[in-house]
Amino acid sequence: MQKQLILAINPGSTSTKLGIFEEEELLFDITLRHSTEEISGFKKITDQYSFRKGIIIKELKDRGVDFKNIVAVVDRGGLVKPIESGIYEVNEAMKRDLMAGLMGEHASNLGGLIADDIAGELPGARAFIVDPVVVDEMEPVARLAGHPEFKRLSIFHALNQKAVARIYAKSVGKKYEELNLIVAHMGGGVSVGAHRKGKVIDVNNALDGDGPFSPERSGGLPSAQIVEKCFSGKYSREEIKAMITGKGGMVAYLGTNNFMEICSRAEKGDKEVKLIRDGASYQVSKEIGAMAAVLKGEVDAILLTGGMAFQESHTTIIREMVEFIAPVIIYPGEDELKALSYNGLLALRGEIVVKKYI
Numbered sequence: 001m002q003k004q005l006i007l008a009i010n011p012g013s014t015s016t017k018l019g020i021f022e023e024e025e026l027l028f029d030i031t032l033r034h035s036t037e038e039i040s041g042f043k044k045i046t047d048q049y050s051f052r053k054g055i056i057i058k059e060l061k062d063r064g065v066d067f068k069n070i071v072a073v074v075d076r077g078g079l080v081k082p083i084e085s086g087i088y089e090v091n092e093a094m095k096r097d098l099m100a101g102l103m104g105e106h107a108s109n110l111g112g113l114i115a116d117d118i119a120g121e122l123p124g125a126r127a128f129i130v131d132p133v134v135v136d137e138m139e140p141v142a143r144l145a146g147h148p149e150f151k152r153l154s155i156f157h158a159l160n161q162k163a164v165a166r167i168y169a170k171s172v173g174k175k176y177e178e179l180n181l182i183v184a185h186m187g188g189g190v191s192v193g194a195h196r197k198g199k200v201i202d203v204n205n206a207l208d209g210d211g212p213f214s215p216e217r218s219g220g221l222p223s224a225q226i227v228e229k230c231f232s233g234k235y236s237r238e239e240i241k242a243m244i245t246g247k248g249g250m251v252a253y254l255g256t257n258n259f260m261e262i263c264s265r266a267e268k269g270d271k272e273v274k275l276i277r278d279g280a281s282y283q284v285s286k287e288i289g290a291m292a293a294v295l296k297g298e299v300d301a302i303l304l305t306g307g308m309a310f311q312e313s314h315t316t317i318i319r320e321m322v323e324f325i326a327p328v329i330i331y332p333g334e335d336e337l338k339a340l341s342y343n344g345l346l347a348l349r350g351e352i353v354v355k356k357y358i
Helices: 045-062 092-100 109-120 158-171 223-230 237-244 249-254 259-267 271-294 312-322 336-349
Strands: 005-011 015-022 025-033 070-076 087-089 126-130 180-186 190-196 199-203 301-306 328-332 354-356
Touching: 005 045, 005 109, 005 336, 015 045, 015 336, 025 045, 025 336, 045 109, 070 109, 070 336, 087 336, 092 109, 109 126, 126 336, 158 180, 158 190, 158 199, 158 301, 158 328, 158 336, 180 271, 190 271, 199 271, 223 237, 249 259, 249 271, 259 271, 259 312, 271 312, 301 312, 312 328
Parallel strands: 005 070, 070 126, 087 354, 180 301, 301 328
Antiparallel strands: 005 015, 015 025, 087 126, 180 190, 190 199
């Protein structure tokens, strides 16, 4: 009997992660990292499409994967319209919105496009996305931005936040829907969500200008100063947007988006680098404190996850600042590939409803 394989792909701002699963068994996974120099030549995120697809195909061929055994390609969702949590089959409406950058530009927009392209070349294979970054469960009061011309948006690392929250819930013998959690995903972008009984009722927009700064995003910048930069005549619209996403945060301060390198330099006594590293830890801690207020102090646990959570010097600072709120548990990296493949498997078995994007 031929193996039935599921290909899970997760394109992030600084990496492309992929894994091959047979049923629930992981056969292999790998993280393909992209330096600032490597991706700086692409004007738009969607311009990276051929580059990202090409390295995925090469990696699979190099590892001897038999493409005809792939029955599903499951990818992280991108910036489509705000939708409810779940699994969606890629369709033309979704691809159109991903290409157009309907809700903004992010590497996750490549996900559905690459999944559909690869699946389309394989007989009988299906393409899905799961828990895209625009999963929206925010309460009305959390959407207020301070002026009727603006509103806060739910754009965050929904897939990993949900997956880690469910892993923690299982570890303590409870359901995710029974707990109040604060989950901080810390990667190329940082999102901190208030999870109340299975719903993310408030979260910072990790993509374009809210919350803590990260390896390549500026987070919340002083509004009046942004206005001055916009009308100074020194910068184009695209350059201002790049300050916020892509060329902001640590890469703007230090010229690198490599958080491991930054922490190493800080620990070796580089005072300038240490200040920036400490600032990142400080801002994440502040955001966690804000979400504790959203949950009215009723917090069962604080979960730290994402690539930055591998750096103990970073998580130690956060723990010291917020453990008075609730126990701090660390899940370095993410379990997103497993979450993607498992949802794909359930969809193929008909055990969950596959939703239609409209």
